Amino acid sequence: MNKLRDAIDKGKFILTAELGPPKGTDVSNFMNKAEILSSYFDGINITDNQSAVMRLSSLAGCLHLLRAGGTPIMQVTCRDRNRLAIQSDLLGAYSLGIENVLALTGDHPRFGDHPQAKAVYDLDSVQLISVIKSLNEGQDMVGKQLKGATNFIIGAAVSPIAVPLEPELSKFEKKVLSGATFFQTQAVFEPEKMENFMKFARKFNVKIIAGVLILKSVRMVEFINANVPGLDIPESVEVAIRKADDAEEEGIRIAASLVKELRDIVDGVHLMAIGNEHRCVDVLEKAGIV
Amino acid sequence: MVVTEKKNLNEIVQILKSLNCRNIAIIGCGSCATLAGTGGEKEVEELSNLLKNFGFSIAFKSVIDTACHERLAIKSIKEARGISLDCFLVLSCGSGVQNIADVIDKPVIAGLNTVFIGKTKRPGIFLEYCQSCGDCILSETGGICPKTRCPKGVLNGPCGGMHKGKCEVDETKDCIWVKIHEKLNLNERRKIRFSNFEILNRKPRSVGG
Numbered sequence: 399m400n401k402l403r404d405a406i407d408k409g410k411f412i413l414t415a416e417l418g419p420p421k422g423t424d425v426s427n428f429m430n431k432a433e434i435l436s437s438y439f440d441g442i443n444i445t446d447n448q449s450a451v452m453r454l455s456s457l458a459g460c461l462h463l464l465r466a467g468g469t470p471i472m473q474v475t476c477r478d479r480n481r482l483a484i485q486s487d488l489l490g491a492y493s494l495g496i497e498n499v500l501a502l503t504g505d506h507p508r509f510g511d512h513p514q515a516k517a518v519y520d521l522d523s524v525q526l527i528s529v530i531k532s533l534n535e536g537q538d539m540v541g542k543q544l545k546g547a548t549n550f551i552i553g554a555a556v557s558p559i560a561v562p563l564e565p566e567l568s569k570f571e572k573k574v575l576s577g578a579t580f581f582q583t584q585a586v587f588e589p590e591k592m593e594n595f596m597k598f599a600r601k602f603n604v605k606i607i608a609g610v611l612i613l614k615s616v617r618m619v620e621f622i623n624a625n626v627p628g629l630d631i632p633e634s635v636e637v638a639i640r641k642a643d644d645a646e647e648e649g650i651r652i653a654a655s656l657v658k659e660l661r662d663i664v665d666g667v668h669l670m671a672i673g674n675e676h677r678c679v680d681v682l683e684k685a686g687i688v
Numbered sequence: 689m690v691v692t693e694k695k696n697l698n699e700i701v702q703i704l705k706s707l708n709c710r711n712i713a714i715i716g717c718g719s720c721a722t723l724a725g726t727g728g729e730k731e732v733e734e735l736s737n738l739l740k741n742f743g744f745s746i747a748f749k750s751v752i753d754t755a756c757h758e759r760l761a762i763k764s765i766k767e768a769r770g771i772s773l774d775c776f777l778v779l780s781c782g783s784g785v786q787n788i789a790d791v792i793d794k795p796v797i798a799g800l801n802t803v804f805i806g807k808t809k810r811p812g813i814f815l816e817y818c819q820s821c822g823d824c825i826l827s828e829t830g831g832i833c834p835k836t837r838c839p840k841g842v843l844n845g846p847c848g849g850m851h852k853g854k855c856e857v858d859e860t861k862d863c864i865w866v867k868i869h870e871k872l873n874l875n876e877r878r879k880i881r882f883s884n885f886e887i888l889n890r891k892p893r894s895v896g897g
Contacts, residue, residue, distance in 0.1 A: 476840075477840075502848070503842055503848065505849060505856070506839060506840060506849065506856055506857045508839075508857055509856075517840065519840040519841050519842065522840070522841075522842035522844055522847075523842070523844070524843075524844035555848055560846070560850060561851075561852050561853065562853055562866060562869075564873075565845050565846050565863075565865050565868075565869040566845070568845055568869070569844055569845030569846065572844050572845065627848065627849030627851065628849045628850060628856065630851075
C-alpha cells in the first residue's frame with residue numbers, strides 16, 4: 399500500500415522524513431532507522447547522492463525500505479544521469495514497487511566528495527517533472543509508447559524563503575504546470591514566512607509539505623551555514639542551540655514547536671534529521687502528533 | 689568571438705622537436721585571435737623571436753585575415769610555395785588550425801588553446817557567453833544565456849542552491865536566473881517560456897551544404 403497516496407487522497411496531515419543511504423554496502427543501521435520511521439511516516443525520502451557525496455543508490459535504498467515495510471519517496475537528481483539513464487531508472491523503480499518520486503536538480507559536484515565528476519544536468523528539475531508525467535501517461539520523453547506505464551506521484555522541491563523570491567515562485571509555478579502534485583520545502587524556521595508563501599501556493603491544487611530540520615549540535619549549525627547550498631539557519635535559532643545545556647534536546651524542542659505551528663499552515667511536515675533519524679519520532683511526540 | 693589562450697612555450701618547443709621540425713611557418717589570424725591578443729601580427733612576431741632563441745628557423749610568417757576561411761587560407765599558403773618548410777604552427781582557434789590542416793599536407797601544430805565563445809570585458813578579460821548549442825533561446829531569456837552562464841545550465845529558473853541572489857557554485861557570482869528575471873522585469877516581460885527539449889548537447893554539425 400502506498401501510504402503517501404493514501405494520506406494525500408484522504409487530506410490527512412502528511413508526515414515524511416528523510417533517510418540517507420549508507421556509504422557502503424552495510425545497510426544494517428539504515429534498516430534499523432527505516433523500520434522505526436516506517437511505522438510513523440507516510441513516506442520516507444531516500445536521498446540520491448545527497449550533497450554530491452557518493453553513496454548507495456537511491457533506488458537500492460528505496461528497495462531496502464520497501465522490505466522494511468516503509469513507503470519510499472525516491473529522490474532523483476539531474477546531476478549524475480542523462481535523460482536515458484534517468485528514464486530507465488524510473489521505469490525500473492516503478493516495476494519494483496516504488497511509486498513516489500521527488501524530482502530535483504541536485505547539488506553541484508563541486509560540493510561533494512568527487513569534485514572532478516562530470517556535472518550532467520542533461521535535464522533540469524522542471525523538465526524532469528514533465529518527463530515523469532509523460533512516463534505516467536505511457537510515453538517516454540520523445541513520444542515512444544511504453545509497454546506498461548508508470549503511475550508515480552510526482553513531488554518537487556521549493557524554497558519558500560528564497561531571496562529574491564519572485565524567480566523561485568515562477569519556477570514553482572512551472573513545476574506545478576509540469577505535473578508536480580506535492581512539494582517538500584527547504585527547511586523553514588520562521589512559520590510566518592511560510593504563511594506568506596502559502597498565500598501564493600494555495601492558488602494551486604498541490605500539497606505543501608514543510609521541511610523541518612532537526613538540529614543536534616552547534617557544530618551542525620556551523621556546518622550547515624557554511625556548506626549547505628540554499629539553507630540559512632536564523633541567528634535566533636543558532637543562539638538557542640548555543641545557549642542550551644543539551645543542544646540535541648533543544649534541537650528536538652525547536653523542531654517540535656515548529657511542527658506544532660506549521661500544522662495549521664501547511665499540508666504536512668518533512669523531517670530532516672541528517673544522521674539523527676531515530677529522534678524523528680520524538681519530535682512528532684513532543685508536537686502532539688503521535 | 690572565439691577566445692583562445694597561448695600554449696606554454698615549452699609545450700610548443702617539445703612538439704616541434706618531437707616532429708624534427710627545423711624550418712617553421714607561423715600562421716596567425718587577423719580575426720578573433722588578434723582581438724584576444726594571442727595570434728595577431730604582434731604575437732606571431734613575438735613567438736618567432738622566442739623560437740629563434742631555441743634554434744628554430746622561421747621560414748614563413750603570415751597573418752590570414754580569417755584563418756578559419758578555406759579560400760583565404762589557400763591564398764595565403766600559396767605564398768609559401770617554394771619555401772622549404774617542415775610544419776605550420778598556427779596561432780588561431782581550433783577551427784583555424786583544422787582549416788589550415790585541410791589545405792596543406794605538412795604537419796600542423798596548434799599554438800593556442802581554444803577556450804570558449806565569449807565577450808571581451810576589457811583587454812585580457814573574457815567571459816564565456818555562448819555554447820553554440822544550435823537552438824538559441826536568448827530572445828526569451830532577456831539576452832542572457834542560462835545554458836552557458838549557469839554552471840548547471842538549468843533552463844527554467846534558479847536551482848535550490850541560489851543564495852541571496854548569488855550562485856551556489858561561486859558565491860561571488862550572481863545567479864544568472866535572478867539576472868534574467870531582473871532583465872525581463874525591467875522590460876516588463878515577466879513570462880518566461882517553457883523550454884523544450886531541443887537544446888542540443890554539443891554535437892558536431894555544419895551549416896548549409
